Amino acid sequence: xxxxxxxxxxxxxxxxxxxxxxxxxxxxxxxxxxxxxxxxxxxxxxxxxxxxxxxxxxxxxxxxxxxxxxxxxxxxxxxxxxxxxxxxxxxxxxxxxxxxxxxxxxxxxxxxxxxxxxxxxxxxxxxxxxxxxxxxxxxxxxxxxxxxxxxxxxxxxxxxxxxxxxxxxxxxxxxxxxxxxxxxxxxxxxxxxxxxxxxxxxxxxxxxxxxxxxxxxxxxxxxxxxxxxxxxxxxxxxxxxxxxxxxxxxxxxxxxxxxxxxxxxxxxxxxxxxxxxxxxxxxxxxxxxxxxxxxxxxxxxxxxxxxxxxxxxxxxxxxxxxxxxxxxxxxxxxxxxxxxxxxxxxxxxxxxxxxxxxxxxxxxxxxxxxxxxxxxxxxxxxxxxxxxxxxxxxxxxxxxxxxxxxxxxxxxxxxxxxxxxxxxxxxxxxxxxxxxxxxxxxxxxxxxxxxxxxxxxxxxxxxxxxxxxxxxxxxxxxxxxxxxxxxxxxxxxxxxxxxxxxxxxxxxxxxxxxxxxxxxxxxxxxxxxxxxxxxxxxxxxxxxxxxxxxxxxxxxxxxxxxxxxxxxxxxxxxxxxxx
Amino acid sequence: xxxxxxxxxxxxxxxxxxxxxxxxxxxxxxxxxxxxxxxxxxxxxxxxxxxxxxxxxxxxxxxxxxxxxxxxxxxxxxxxxxxxxxxxxxxxxxxxxxxxxxxxxxxxxxxxxxxxxxxxxxxxxxxxxxxxxxxxxxxxxxxxxxxxxxxxxxxxxxxxxxxxxxxxxxxxxxxxxxxxxxxxxxxxxxxxxxxxxxxxxxxxxxxxxxxxxxxxxxxxxxxxxxxxxxxxxxxxxxxxxxxxxxxxxxxxxxxxxxxxxxxxxxxxxxxxxxxxxxxxxxxxxxxxxxxxxxxxxxxxxxxxxxxxxxxxxxxxxxxxxxxxxxxxxxxxxxxxxxxxxxx
Numbered sequence: 007x008x009x010x011x012x013x014x015x016x017x018x019x020x021x022x023x024x025x026x027x028x029x030x031x032x033x034x035x036x037x038x039x040x041x042x043x044x045x046x047x048x049x050x051x052x053x054x055x056x057x058x059x060x061x062x063x064x065x066x067x068x069x070x071x072x073x074x075x076x077x078x079x080x081x082x083x084x085x086x087x088x089x090x091x092x093x094x095x096x097x098x099x100x101x102x103x104x105x106x107x108x109x110x111x112x113x114x115x116x117x118x119x120x121x122x123x124x125x126x127x128x129x130x131x132x133x134x135x136x137x138x139x140x141x142x143x144x145x146x147x148x149x150x151x152x153x154x155x156x157x158x159x160x161x162x163x164x165x166x167x168x169x170x171x172x173x174x175x176x177x178x179x180x181x182x183x184x185x186x187x188x189x190x191x192x193x194x195x196x197x198x199x200x201x202x203x204x205x206x207x208x209x210x211x212x213x214x215x216x217x218x219x220x221x222x223x224x225x226x227x228x229x230x231x232x233x234x235x236x237x238x239x240x241x242x243x244x245x246x247x248x249x250x251x252x253x254x255x256x257x258x259x260x261x262x263x264x265x266x267x268x269x270x271x272x273x274x275x276x277x278x279x280x281x282x283x284x285x286x287x288x289x290x291x292x293x294x295x296x297x298x299x300x301x302x303x304x305x306x307x308x309x310x311x312x313x314x315x316x317x318x319x320x321x322x323x324x325x326x327x328x329x330x331x332x333x334x335x336x337x338x339x340x341x342x343x344x345x346x347x348x349x350x351x352x353x354x355x356x357x358x359x360x361x362x363x364x365x366x367x368x369x370x371x372x373x374x375x376x377x378x379x380x381x382x383x384x385x386x387x388x389x390x391x392x393x394x395x396x397x398x399x400x401x402x403x404x405x406x407x408x409x410x411x412x413x414x415x416x417x418x419x420x421x422x423x424x425x426x427x428x429x430x431x432x433x434x435x436x437x438x439x440x441x442x443x444x445x446x447x448x449x450x451x452x453x454x455x456x457x458x459x460x461x462x463x464x465x466x467x468x469x470x471x472x473x474x475x476x477x478x479x480x481x482x483x484x485x486x487x488x489x490x491x492x493x494x495x496x497x498x499x500x501x502x503x504x505x506x507x508x509x510x511x512x513x514x515x516x517x518x519x520x521x522x523x524x525x526x527x528x529x530x531x532x533x534x535x536x537x538x539x540x541x542x543x544x545x546x547x548x549x550x551x552x553x554x555x556x557x558x559x560x561x562x563x564x565x566x567x568x569x570x571x572x573x574x575x576x577x578x579x580x581x582x583x584x585x
Numbered sequence: 586x587x588x589x590x591x592x593x594x595x596x597x598x599x600x601x602x603x604x605x606x607x608x609x610x611x612x613x614x615x616x617x618x619x620x621x622x623x624x625x626x627x628x629x630x631x632x633x634x635x636x637x638x639x640x641x642x643x644x645x646x647x648x649x650x651x652x653x654x655x656x657x658x659x660x661x662x663x664x665x666x667x668x669x670x671x672x673x674x675x676x677x678x679x680x681x682x683x684x685x686x687x688x689x690x691x692x693x694x695x696x697x698x699x700x701x702x703x704x705x706x707x708x709x710x711x712x713x714x715x716x717x718x719x720x721x722x723x724x725x726x727x728x729x730x731x732x733x734x735x736x737x738x739x740x741x742x743x744x745x746x747x748x749x750x751x752x753x754x755x756x757x758x759x760x761x762x763x764x765x766x767x768x769x770x771x772x773x774x775x776x777x778x779x780x781x782x783x784x785x786x787x788x789x790x791x792x793x794x795x796x797x798x799x800x801x802x803x804x805x806x807x808x809x810x811x812x813x814x815x816x817x818x819x820x821x822x823x824x825x826x827x828x829x830x831x832x833x834x835x836x837x838x839x840x841x842x843x844x845x846x847x848x849x850x851x852x853x854x855x856x857x858x859x860x861x862x863x864x865x866x867x868x869x870x871x872x873x874x875x876x877x878x879x880x881x882x883x884x885x886x887x888x889x890x891x892x893x894x895x896x897x898x899x900x901x902x903x904x905x906x907x908x909x910x911x912x913x914x915x916x917x918x919x920x921x922x923x924x925x926x927x928x
Binding site for chain 1: 622623624628632682683684685686687688690691692695696698699701702703707712713725726729752753769770771772774791792793794795798799801802803805806809810
């Protein structure tokens with residue numbers, strides 16, 4: 007067991023070396039870092055170790071035709087037949103590429119990256135071209151490392167190593183450890199590295215203990231452990247290599263942390279006694295042999311201080327956030343997708359579809375050639391032939407439910423509100439809207455369900471919603487504004503439905519004070535009203551009070567009082583008001 | 586591809602493997618929908634199927650792989666018109682990938698520009714649907730497919746024929762394929778019409794026990810280290826399964842279907858309130874295919890019972906808010922029905 011604690015930068019340096027050694031086997035690196043000198047330096051290290059002259063970058067808004075390849079315009083026109091142009095993924099075959107702002111990649115781009123990572127090749131069937139391209143890439147998907155925005159889970163799942171540079175300051179950057187020769191030597195050694203069954207079992211067990219569903223993480227961890235051994239100049243994988251794999255591959259993907267607070271039942275186990283146990287794999291994750299315990303503990307002990315706590319907060323969020331950004335990844339539909347072609351005049355705007363234009367022009371060519379008496383001219387295209395691409399600008403819409411679950415809104419009303427939301431959900435399903443759910447009680451407002459189309463998840467989130475406590479209205483409205491803002495940046499139209507009795511009694515700073523609470527709520531309401539959004543306030547008080555109406559007025563939203571309504575009437579009213 | 590991961594080496598996921606094998610035995614069942622989380626081996630398994638499929642006779646240089654033994658209908662125009670005996674050749678049943686981001690012209694086919702420009706003739710350049718005739722069409726992330734591509738698929742999958750009316754072309758050609766789709770349901774729902782086109786559906790989950798995980802790691806490691814050696818090690822199992830599929834295809838027509846099987850299928854669908862007849866028909870066909878695969882001469886209630894969840898899971902009338910999984914509902918009705926039968 008190693009006793010020295012590797013620094014965060016040392017881990018990052020190892021990751022850079024491993025990426026170069028075996029990036030194609032583990033997909034690549036999920037880089038979490040805000041832009042800055044540390045990130046630049048790390049990327050610099052990757053490039054230096056790779057020997058590539060530069061690392062190519064895939065922009066988030068790359069068109070599909072450029073990413074995959076498609077028709078080569080110039081060559082096609084010149085030769086009079088479709089000529090394929092190799093796409094960016096094909097050009098980057100056996101190279102390291104960066105997807106900067108990977109959290110912004112449209113879902114389709116994510117898919118193509120995933121296929122390239124899985125198969126090392128792409129099949130392309132577009133614009134008259136039908137071909138296979140080799141595209142074995144090593145990907146660095148960089149996001150800004152914030153908690154709200156994550157790269158798509160399908161992508162992060164395929165990237166074996168996670169590097170987090172967020173907590174490394176410029177002074178945290180240390181001396182280089184590796185050079186290219188070392189990597190080449192490790193490469194020569196790599197295929198002969200021996201992993202014992204015990205180590206495989208350890209990694210499988212640890213990945214389950216850490217609540218990692220996908221087996222890909224464990225597969226990558228084994229590879230990384232081998233790579234680490236190769237880099238260290240060994241022929242067998244040792245505990246320290248497993249610890250390295252654990253730090254780079256498994257812990258960053260952890261959805262739960264094992265309970266470390268519990269004291270060890272056997273304070274001093276003799277490691278030799280464990281040897282026979284390694285022969286047979288353990289049956290379940292509960293019967294974790296002390297071997298894994300020991301490893302996990304050793305690794306956790308190696309982690310720099312503060313990181314653990316950071317992980318713990320992240321572990322709680324990771325499930326929610328990984329799937330939560332799915333709303334953002336449907337952006338391609340909002341930006342307009344090519345959905346067909348039509349004959350049109352390109353001078354009025356619009357994008358000429360070369361292929362359709364050629365198809366329209368093709369049958370006339372012999373005739374036109376004869377007409378002109380100019381047999382040398384290969385291609386003659388007339389205005390009538392011009393075809394434009396039709397884009398569909400589909401506006402995505404989001405219905406955001408903001409539910410007051412405080413004590414004043416009373417349990418029974420909460421049940422009714424839940425019922426109404428459920429009925430509305432069914433409506434959203436028909437319209438294929440996204441839904442999101444904010445609940446507020448006690449000190450905080452919480453985004454229980456980020457925008458999603460999964461109604462089952464919406465329902466689960468709703469059912470789990472507890473009631474009681476104070477009413478932090480201002481916080482709820484601010485959170486609503488955040489979500490609305492984020493959604494509108496992605497071109498999504500949002501409407502929110504606020505179910506409350508309007509009795510705000512928690513100020514923004516968390517103090518319980520009716521006056522301050524109401525004042526803050528009205529200020530927050532004014533801020534929200536500036537957003538281009540339709541709001542609906544449903545007064546759930548037993549006896550409607552002016553305060554909910556005041557709130558609705560400030561929000562410039564529609565107000566509906568429903569002193570005694572069951573879920574169905576509530577639903578009807580909402581439909582009438584929002585329709 | 587000789588470097589594909591062997592089908593029989595996929596660890597676990599028996600439901601998915603069985604559904605795909607059944608679809609290979611009887612293409613008329615209508616395809617397989619595989620839904621599941623990340624990292625469950627969906628695409629690996631489906632792509633592995635290609636290496637396992639038996640060979641079929643086709644008319645030489647027919648772009649639609651017409652069957653030389655078949656007479657009308659189901660042949661392309663050229664093969665139907667030809668009076669001479671067609672020249673036969675064999676090929677492995679095609680598995681065609683429909684990648685996300687495909688354009689409509691490549692899916693349904695379009696005017697062949699080169700020939701139009703050079704010879705001035707209007708020729709049809711067949712698309713992916715033509716290539717997939719008599720084979721498999723695989724759509725990864727089927728729930729993210731563009732709406733207008735889905736529209737094209739729906740129509741063709743229902744009629745078994747691709748009709749192209751564009752750029753002055755008027756073409757129809759057979760396009761009977763087994764549609765295989767996979768996707769992660771968390772990322773969006775599948776259009777109900779498309780869902781209905783699939784004969785079988787399976788839910789795949791990641792295995793959560795250590796021994797299976799270790800087995801996955803070990804298998805993958807061995808595969809990555811030396812792909813051809815790994816394939817060689819599995820070659821015997823692969824060819825056994827291939828022969829089994831081949832035999833089942835031949836035996837399919839002679840599998841007996843007792844009357845009580847039809848009756849039970851009807852009762853089951855009625856009790857579950859599935860829409861339309863499709864469920865019933867698929868249920869019987871799948872039971873027969875399963876019997877053929879197992880080498881049984883008669884399709885029994887046992888066959889029906891074991892395949893019913895896959896057939897009916899995605900056909901239950903949808904209550905978008907009902908959390909109780911479709912599987913549980915199907916199993917409940919089955920157990921009710923079968924205790925009745927036993928009395």
